[in-house]
Amino acid sequence: MITVSQLTKTYGRKVHALRGVDLEIGTGMFGLVGPNGAGKTTLMRILAGLLRPTSGKVSVLGNDVTNRRGKLAVKSVLGYLPQELGLYPDLTALEFLEYVALLKGMTDKAEKEKQINETLELVGLTGDARRKMRTFSGGMKRRVGIAQALLGKPQLLIVDEPTSGLDPEERVRLRNLLAEMSARCTVILSTHIVEDVSQSCNDLAVINLGQVLFRGSPGDLIAQARGRVWNLVTTGERPGAALTVVSTVQIQDGVQYRVIGTPGEASKVVSVEPSLEDGYIWLMQQSRLEQVS
Amino acid sequence: MKVVRRILAIACTEFRFGFRRGAPVVVTALIGLLISAGILVGPLANLSMWEAVSVMTPERIQRWTSFGFTIEQHAPFIRDAVGDMFVGSTLLAWLLILLALLFLPIATAVSIPADRQFGVSELLRTTAISGFVYLAGKVLGMFATVLLVAAIMLGLFFAVTEIILFSILHHGLSASASLFFIKLSLLDGLPILIWGTTVGVLVGVFFRTRRAAIFPGFLAGVASLVGWVYAFRTPSQDFFGMTDLAYYYLVQNYHSFAMDLEARLGGGGLDYFGIAGAPGVGIGQLALMYLALVAALAVLTSLARLWLQWKENY
Numbered sequence: 001m002i003t004v005s006q007l008t009k010t011y012g013r014k015v016h017a018l019r020g021v022d023l024e025i026g027t028g029m030f031g032l033v034g035p036n037g038a039g040k041t042t043l044m045r046i047l048a049g050l051l052r053p054t055s056g057k058v059s060v061l062g063n064d065v066t067n068r069r070g071k072l073a074v075k076s077v078l079g080y081l082p083q084e085l086g087l088y089p090d091l092t093a094l095e096f097l098e099y100v101a102l103l104k105g106m107t108d109k110a111e112k113e114k115q116i117n118e119t120l121e122l123v124g125l126t127g128d129a130r131r132k133m134r135t136f137s138g139g140m141k142r143r144v145g146i147a148q149a150l151l152g153k154p155q156l157l158i159v160d161e162p163t164s165g166l167d168p169e170e171r172v173r174l175r176n177l178l179a180e181m182s183a184r185c186t187v188i189l190s191t192h193i194v195e196d197v198s199q200s201c202n203d204l205a206v207i208n209l210g211q212v213l214f215r216g217s218p219g220d221l222i223a224q225a226r227g228r229v230w231n232l233v234t235t236g237e238r239p240g241a242a243l244t245v246v247s248t249v250q251i252q253d254g255v256q257y258r259v260i261g262t263p264g265e266a267s268k269v270v271s272v273e274p275s276l277e278d279g280y281i282w283l284m285q286q287s288r289l290e291q292v293s
Numbered sequence: 294m295k296v297v298r299r300i301l302a303i304a305c306t307e308f309r310f311g312f313r314r315g316a317p318v319v320v321t322a323l324i325g326l327l328i329s330a331g332i333l334v335g336p337l338a339n340l341s342m343w344e345a346v347s348v349m350t351p352e353r354i355q356r357w358t359s360f361g362f363t364i365e366q367h368a369p370f371i372r373d374a375v376g377d378m379f380v381g382s383t384l385l386a387w388l389l390i391l392l393a394l395l396f397l398p399i400a401t402a403v404s405i406p407a408d409r410q411f412g413v414s415e416l417l418r419t420t421a422i423s424g425f426v427y428l429a430g431k432v433l434g435m436f437a438t439v440l441l442v443a444a445i446m447l448g449l450f451f452a453v454t455e456i457i458l459f460s461i462l463h464h465g466l467s468a469s470a471s472l473f474f475i476k477l478s479l480l481d482g483l484p485i486l487i488w489g490t491t492v493g494v495l496v497g498v499f500f501r502t503r504r505a506a507i508f509p510g511f512l513a514g515v516a517s518l519v520g521w522v523y524a525f526r527t528p529s530q531d532f533f534g535m536t537d538l539a540y541y542y543l544v545q546n547y548h549s550f551a552m553d554l555e556a557r558l559g560g561g562g563l564d565y566f567g568i569a570g571a572p573g574v575g576i577g578q579l580a581l582m583y584l585a586l587v588a589a590l591a592v593l594t595s596l597a598r599l600w601l602q603w604k605e606n607y
Contacts (some may be wrong), residue, residue: 048419052606071606072421080419086412090313091306102302103420105295148416 001026002047002156002186007056009042009210017042019210021056029182031197031204031218032190033280039210040190041083044160047188048080061155061186076105079154083161083190085145089134093125093144096133097151104152119147122177138165146174150181157187163196175200198276206280208287221279225260228282229274232257240264244285246278260285299422303430304437307404311438314407317490320400321439324393325446331386333454335378343378344461347371362554368464373551375462376470379454380547383474388536390482393489394521395514401435401493402510403503410502414605424598424607428495436490443486447478469549480579481539484586485521491590492517498597525582529571538582542574 002025009018017039034040045051047060049071061077063070088096097116106112120126123143133141142165149157159178163171178187179200191197197204198218206214206221214221229246232239235254239245243261250256260282263269274282311317349357349367357367408414417427451474455465466474496513500506527541545568601607 050415050418050606072423075419075421078419080416082412082415082419084412084415086410086414086416088306088310088411088413090310095306095309099302099306100416100420103299103417103422105299105421107295107298145416 001059001061002188003057003059004043004047005057007043007046007058008054009039009046009051010054017210018046018053021207021210021212023205023212023215025186025188026203027182027186028203029179029187029189029201031201032188032207033192033194033197033204034207035192035284038192038207040192040207041160042210043207044083044158044188044190047074048078048158049074074156077155079149079152079157079185081145081149081159081162083164085141087133087136087141087144090132092130092132093120093136093147094129096144097129097148100148101151106152115151115153119150122150123147124173139167139170142166143170146177153184155185157181157185158190159187160190161192162189163191163193171196194277194280206283208284209291213283213287218276218279221283222274222276223279225274225279225282227271228260228262229272229278230259230263230269231272232259232263232269234268244281246281296426299420299426300430300433303422303427304434307431307434308437310404310407311435316400316403317397317435317438318442320396321393321442321486322446324390324396325443325450327389327392328386329446329450329453331389332379332382332450335382335385337457339378340457340461343371343375347462366550366554369467369550370554371462371551372464373467373469373549375458376467377549377551379466379470380473380549383477384540384544387477387481387540390485391518391521391536393485394517395511397439397486397489398493398496398514398517399507399510401439401490402497402500402506402513404431404435404494405497406500406503406506418605418607424601424605425594427601427607428498428594428597432491432494435494436487439486439490443482447482467549469547473543473547476543477540480543481537484539484583488517488521488586488590489514492593495593495597498600524585527571528574529568538574538578541568542576542579544568545573 002023004021004023004025007018007021007023008016010016021039021043032040032043042051046053046058047065049060049065053066058065060070060074063073065071065074091099094116097119098112101112101116106115117126120129123146125140125143125147128136128140133144136144142162146159146162149159157178162174162178166174175196178189181187182200189196189201202217204214204216204218204221205212214224232243233251233254233256239257239259240263243257243259243263245257245259247258248255258272258278260274260278349364354364357364362370408417451471458465465471492513493510496509497506500509521537525537525539527536527538529541598607
């Protein structure tokens with residue numbers, strides 16, 4: 001169980017990355033969604049004990065990550081994939097994983113080798129394990145990052161933008177892998193790609209400008225947008241500024257827009273069932289309107 | 294136990310990098326080559342003279358016995374005299390090892406910034422390693438690289454010297470000369486390498502890129518060199534007095550059969566290394582020198598640890 005209470009993080013005096021965040025995260029797979037710069041990475045890094053919060057309380061698996069002892073306790077059961085992953089170009093994938101395994105405190109040689117081989121197999125890098133990582137593509141490097149996060153059978157797995165740089169097939173494979181992992185440990189998936197969350201999380205939070213805008217299930221977020229998503233066909237003119245265009249398709253009679261908001265009565269509109277992405281966009285739209293007002 | 298294993302894991306990886314990236318290897322090898330060349334110049338230049346002197350002619354036997362020496366004393370005399378020359382050359386060349394204080398920090402200052410530049414630093418911090426473990430691993434790994442290269446260079450040099458002496462004079466270095474060389478390597482060379490390597494790694498803690506760390510590494514090298522020569526200055530003011538207490542202590546306590554004979558021939562004390570009249574240095578002063586080094590490194594390590602805690606929440 002992870003409990004975050006009144007958490008703030010300020011960089012310098014002007015940049016407020018987190019503003020009084022309250023959050024409870026249980027077991028299973030939790031999605032943290034928000035636009036770039038929302039504060040997701042800052043929150044992830046605080047949970048992982050990499051950053052000190054400015055104020056507030058953070059308890060991860062019963063440990064207070066703001067003190068040294070708690071931080072080390074969390075790190076000893078943590079698997080973490082940072083947003084900006086770096087690897088040693090002069091090492092092979094196998095050497096790197098052996099290194100991380102030792103740093104994670106895996107001292108049993110046979111167990112270490114077994115886990116390394118298993119994770120390499122899971123991320124599909126067995127055949128490339130002895131190649132230097134300088135020769136790896138972006139996707140392969142990402143997979144090495146995922147493999148190192150899985151080492152040591154973590155109780156908490158934090159993955160920050162894990163699908164960036166992966167091709168569609170790899171993304172699906174990773175989502176399935178994370179879903180499988182969530183049966184054994186708490187997985188926190190931070191992303192700005194709503195599809196990643198919709199396919200794998202049963203619990204999520206939406207964060208923007210350092211504040212939690214929504215906390216609940218994907219179904220709850222979808223419900224918020226129900227009755228507000230429309231298909232609108234025009235002869236070419238774009239919908240009014242009050243509507244957010246989600247998609248644009250050229251059809252025989254003109255242009256079909258999928259929009260979120262309240263369309264005018266004169267428009268040729270059809271109400272449609274919202275998706276999780278629609279719910280997210282509706283929420284963001286409301287957030288912007290509140291800021292303006 | 295886990296702490297030790299983690300330190301060793303970081304050290305092993307750093308050791309691997311030392312050879313794959315090469316900077317500490319190249320710097321240490323260059324310094325080793327300079328020292329070796331410096332030591333060999335003297336004895337090799339005079340080898341033909343020693344070869345001529347070692348051959349006994351009736352005239353030389355007559356002269357030798359006129360001083361009251363027996364013929365049996367001649368062979369050890371020649372061996373020790375060549376050894377003395379080797380020691381003299383070693384002393385001059387050993388001044389070059391102080392260059393390690395200047396250049397090693399430049400080569401080793403890139404170690405920690407490299408982790409940041411490659412973006413691995415954040416990943417390492419998600420494991421349960423403390424700042425001390427990280428620093429200890431980095432220093433140990435870098436030092437292992439430097440030590441191995443230095444040992445290979447000095448070992449090679451020693452072997453070459455022995456082979457040359459055997460092939461021309463049919464004997465190797467005297468025991469006293471060999472012992473002097475080994476003691477000098479351990480009592481003076483080792484602390485210099487430890488300091489140069491450690492200071493470089495610790496300076497790197499404060500910089501984000503390898504390029505940014507190079508100039509501060511150079512400044513740390515200059516400060517180390519000046520500080521070392523000043524803090525551990527010897528009582529003698531002559532040329533050899535430019536080095537340090539360990540070096541002086543060994544010179545002061547160096548004895549050979551040839552030196553004794555020459556002293557007796559000269560009818561008094563022989564100031565072979567130019568330290569006559571200067572006050573002596575005891576083992577206590579030597580111990581103080583090492584204590585001061587350990588204390589200074591402990592302070593620098595603590596500062597680096599505090600910086601890591603403050604800036605990177607280690």
